Amino acid sequence: FKPSSAVWNARALEAFPVLTAQSPQDDRMPSFMVGETNGFLPRQAPLVELPNRFHKLEYLLQRMPLVMANGEEGLLAKGKFGDAVKALPEYEVDDITDAQLLSALYRDYTFVASAYLLEPCDIMYREKKDYGLGRQVLPRNVAVPLAKVAAKIGAKPFMEYALSYSLYNYKRIDPTKGLTYDNLALIRAFAGSESEKGFILNHVTMVAFSGDLIKHTQSILSSCGRKDRQEFTQALCDLNTTYSRINEEMECMWQRSQPADYQKFRTFIMGTKNQPMFPHGVIYEGVSDTPMFLRGESGANDSMVPLGDNVLQLTARMPENPLTKVLRDFRTYRPTNHREYLEYVQYKADELGVRDFAMSDSESAAWYLANVDQIRAFRHRHWNFTKEYIIKYSLHPVATGGSPIVSWLPNQLGTVLNTLVETSQQIDRSALNPELKALVAEIDERVQAQQRVLTREVAKLKEQYGSSQELNESQM
Numbered sequence: 001f002k003p004s005s006a007v008w009n010a011r012a013l014e015a016f017p018v019l020t021a022q023s024p025q026d027d028r029m030p031s032f033m034v035g036e037t038n039g040f041l042p043r044q045a046p047l048v049e050l051p052n053r054f055h056k057l058e059y060l061l062q063r064m065p066l067v068m069a070n071g072e073e074g075l076l077a078k079g080k081f082g083d084a085v086k087a088l089p090e091y092e093v094d095d096i097t098d099a100q101l102l103s104a105l106y107r108d109y110t111f112v113a114s115a116y117l118l119e120p121c122d123i124m125y126r127e128k129k130d131y132g133l134g135r136q137v138l139p140r141n142v143a144v145p146l147a148k149v150a151a152k153i154g155a156k157p158f159m160e161y162a163l164s165y166s167l168y169n170y171k172r173i174d175p176t177k178g179l180t181y182d183n184l185a186l187i188r189a190f191a192g193s194e195s196e197k198g199f200i201l202n203h204v205t206m207v208a209f210s211g212d213l214i215k216h217t218q219s220i221l222s223s224c225g226r227k228d229r230q231e232f233t234q235a236l237c238d239l240n241t242t243y244s245r246i247n248e249e250m251e252c253m254w255q256r257s258q259p260a261d262y263q264k265f266r267t268f269i270m271g272t273k274n275q276p277m278f279p280h281g282v283i284y285e286g287v288s289d290t291p292m293f294l295r296g297e298s299g300a301n302d303s304m305v306p307l308g309d310n311v312l313q314l315t316a317r318m319p320e321n322p323l324t325k326v327l328r329d330f331r332t333y334r335p336t337n338h339r340e341y342l343e344y345v346q347y348k349a350d351e352l353g354v355r356d357f358a359m360s361d362s363e364s365a366a367w368y369l370a371n372v373d374q375i376r377a378f379r380h381r382h383w384n385f386t387k388e389y390i391i392k393y394s395l396h397p398v399a400t401g402g403s404p405i406v407s408w409l410p411n412q413l414g415t416v417l418n419t420l421v422e423t424s425q426q427i428d429r430s431a432l433n434p435e436l437k438a439l440v441a442e443i444d445e446r447v448q449a450q451q452r453v454l455t456r457e458v459a460k461l462k463e464q465y466g467s468s469q470e471l472n473e474s475q476m
């Protein structure tokens with residue numbers, strides 16, 4: 001987890017250039033830049049429709065979903081998407097420099113690529129609850145422009161969580177109103193169902209709070225550097241409030257997206273790495289003769305939890321094992337500026353010793369514990385999602401991002417639970433006010449119960465899934 005990118009030099013590590021206001025004027029700056037207002041969302045509203053020059057691509061995407069916007073069956077429902085892709089021209093994209101258009105083209109080509117590669121799996125899954133094989137070659141009229149656009153924005157040429165499926169796929173119904181669920185609509189979809197909309201937009205409404213996460217993280221780092229105890233404790237308390245709002249918003253997923261519907265669009269967000277549907281990866285015609293293996297769309301590419309892991313110095317506590325290598329690999333699938341910011345926060349928190357500074361004062365330590373508990377709450381609810389939306393309906397051993405379904409998430413949840421136990425033991429309760437004392441006691445009680453349940457659950461599930469949950473080198 002050392003800072004790796006070329007921008008890293010001593011000066012860059014001093015302070016990261018977080019945007020303090022949205023900067024929509026500069027068309028050449030990347031769409032995704034970490035900011036105190038936009039957080040981890042794009043700095044400008046996503047482009048909804050492609051310009052006329054790409055009208056055949058736009059028209060293909062509108063006809064693509066299982067259920068189209070007008071309620072009729074689309075090309076994927078009829079098994080006709082593959083043929084329709086053949087009629088698409090190989091659009092020239094060399095001259096394009098506008099960040100918004102590049103992001104929209106990346107989103108749209110990744111949708112076409114995933115739908116094309118996975119259409120046979122969806123058809124087979126609907127009939128037999130088995131994915132079979134996907135298409136193994138991406139034709140050049142999609143592969144070439146996709147690879148070019150991906151290179152221009154510094155992304156991998158496959159669907160990503162932030163850059164395509166979730167965080168570049170929403171529009172405000174009333175542009176003067178906020179990013180609340182009622183005011184949001186989807187731009188692209190595979191299934192076209194209410195549940196797919198709910199699944200995607202619930203991520204957006206959570207990330208809508210991330211500007212505050214960044215503000216408080218910056219304040220934690222700067223006050224820790226100045227050893228300003230009062231500001232530091234306040235920033236930890238504010239960070240806890242923001243994570244708590246994000247966790248509350250996460251709870252809305254249950255109503256907005258029905259667990260029984262998830263399998264109907266999940267097929268299309270699978271990757272080509274570690275997936276039995278693509279045993280030899282995918283050849284991108286006209287791009288390379290070497291097959292590509294890329295992880296699928298996954299919330300694991302969201303930056304809010306990695307931010308907490310890094311500023312609270314939890315990342316370094318993850319066990320050195322193959323599952324943690326997968327976590328590191330996931331952190332490379334995100335907008336470049338997000339990755340650099342996460343690396344910066346990790347480096348800075350380690351250099352300043354955020355955890356040690358927090359633990360040297362009882363009040364700060366209690367708020368530090370509360371934040372780790374928010375990360376636990378996120379991962380715990382998330383484990384519940386995985387059991388209810390996926391494991392209940394499918395024995396497929398690999399998640400959309402290519403991680404083993406019953407061992408990977410508990411690797412991180414287990415580490416957070418252990419950290420809570422260790423941290424809580426180090427807090428001097430006698431120095432706490434009654435409210436904080438009660439908060440710490442409540443956290444203690446919950447952690448012990450969850451540790452017991454998680455160990456039992458994982459042991460049972462591993463018996464069911466067998467050796468598919470063990471990783472070898474090629475799967476990391």
Ligand code: HEM
Pocket residue numbers: 199202203206250253257297298299300301302304305306327379382385386389390398399400401402403404405408409412413
């Ligand atoms: C129905 C809801 C959801 C389901 C079924 C689900 C499923 C999964 C699965 C199976 C993984 C494992 C990684 C992989 O894809 O290979 C994962 C990872 C992850 N997802 Fe989700 N997810 C859901 C909602 C969300 C939401 C709303 C967020 C919010 C941003 C999110 C953020 C994450 C994160 C941060 C990870 C990595 C977890 C870690 O570091 O321990 N997920 N998700």
